[in-house]
Amino acid sequence: MRRESALAAGAVGVVVLAVVAAVLVPGALADPSEDRPVRPGPVTIADMEISAGDVTGDTVTLNVGTRLSHRGPPARNVSLRVQAVDTESGLVESTRTVSVGNLSEEREVAVPTNLTVEREGGYRIRAVVYRDGERIDSGARELRGLEALQPAYARSDVRFASADALPPVSFAVAEAGEDRTTLDMQVALTNEGDEQPSDLRVTVTLRQADSNIVANRTAVDVGSIRPGRTATVETRLTVPAGYNYYVDAVLWKDGVVIDSTRGAANLDPSETISVNETRRDVELEVGDFTRGDGQGGDRPRPEATGMPTAGGGPGFGVGVAVVAVVAAALFARRWTK
Template sequence: MNRDAALAGAAVGVVLVALLASVALPGVLADPTEDGPVRPGPVRISEVNIGSDDAQVRGGTVTLSVDTRIEHHGNPTENVTLLVRAVDSESGLVETSRTVDVGTLRDDAETAVTTNVTVERQGGYRIETVLYQDDRRVDESGKTVSGLEALTPAYARSDVRFSETNALPPLSFSVARADAGNNRTTLELAASLTNGGDDRSEDLQVQFVLRQAESNIVAARTTAGVGAIRPGRTATTTARVTVPRDYNYYVDAVLLKDGVVVDSARTAANLDPTKRISVNETETEVELRVEDFEGGGNGGGERPTEAGGEPTDASTPGFGPVVAVVALLASALLARRWTQ
């Protein structure tokens, strides 16, 4: 047999075997990367930013915007989800949580995922973000926010405040009229307001309340409207009240915007010539400690003594040292008499 003919026949045989195998076992000669499993590319959390929109600040709650940056490289990664939860920093309890379906990540880039979580407007929280791929945790991160009570609700937001300068006090008063016969004094009250914002102020009122210093009884109350104040300007709002003379009063002024308290100020009106009061009082919060009261309500007979001393029975008086010496001498004399 010719050698070339033998080689040709062998080649034909290999081709026939390959064709028969492809028919009998489909996919044997297919590209393994075409239908076979592909390892997904790595994903991770690269950055987390937390912010709040002023419009989302309410009286009892605030909505935080959590912006999570997810970094992806390599082959497409399917079934990516992100869990965002707010954990109370004091109790450790989960306040709220949300799960976002990110889907499939294909590009070698970062993907921004924004999630809104609503929490109470007080205290602080740890915002935790957990990244999953096919329900398997692959990365996590977290940040802490605190002082949420300092955020001003949208309905109470105003750039107008009582002035705080030595030359222009926030509150002042003058005697407009004194009626000795009726024992009354009319005071003219003045509130100084400054607009520190960029817009004209509107819908503002000042409520004045006068309380007698010793009794805390409200002697007078009145409300005055505030005209529009241009940005950076200071305006004065006045009102008159009549109160009994020869008393001292605390004057409280409350700045209101559509019925919501925006700011407050206080001064003292000393109309009593023999006494004076001041508003420079300091209030200190004292933490209640339960152990300070333990055993204090049993009405026991012992009373405390100075350091190093022994407790003394408060219900029965004891014998003094003089009585003890007299008793000892009497016992000795009596014993001597019996021996004689």
């Protein structure tokens, strides 16, 4: 009974001391989380989308949409810096900094930015997230082949025909004289789009193959070509006889070169020329999004195969092998004696 009384008295004493401490020391029993600073929630780059905006003859505006993901407690004073770095020189071509503000809800936020760069080569688009001036996350994406983007004034779906059975430029001899030859030229064009342009023209130039001197040229207006159809443009040119010529055909739209092609006209029976065409398709490529600094590891080195190399590397050559055979023969002869 005395033990229970002692425990009860002790409990009462603890309660009394707590009440006295609360009265004498305000805030002694307050929730410690109220005074302790709350750690801000993380903000990361979830994705980056890039599209082409205004395209001119020299520059292109890149529309960069960066998606930021916020989780946890509020994050204050968030900002985003986006840069375009030339992949060849490593120089920063354009920089934009956007203030995002405070992020309180757990969600993704799209932050649009615009970067204007030259319309050539490739760029590394790099994004860095800051919170109160402190860098907390980064990501990057690469672009290549920006020269494939055409300005609005140079866009046309009409091109020179590329079928094997239908060359873009062909000719026939209309009149053959001792000094002059008249050629009937035909240029094949294909409309690969859905519209029917009417402001096109073709220039045909004949250049003497050895001297590159222009022998004759003409310009022909292109009629209306329906979508998906192929049409031929005809013209007649007279040039000196007995020479070989390169035929250069250029497609124009309102003073802008849209497409070009080259053919050959062999009028010299003793020598012929051919057109060496090397076509390279250049397309706009967008690399995958990478987190952090985007730096990859070292490439694995190929393992040694033990096979001899074709260079002057270490090892026995042919001369050493011959000396070894002769020495072995002499040794065997001496041994037999």
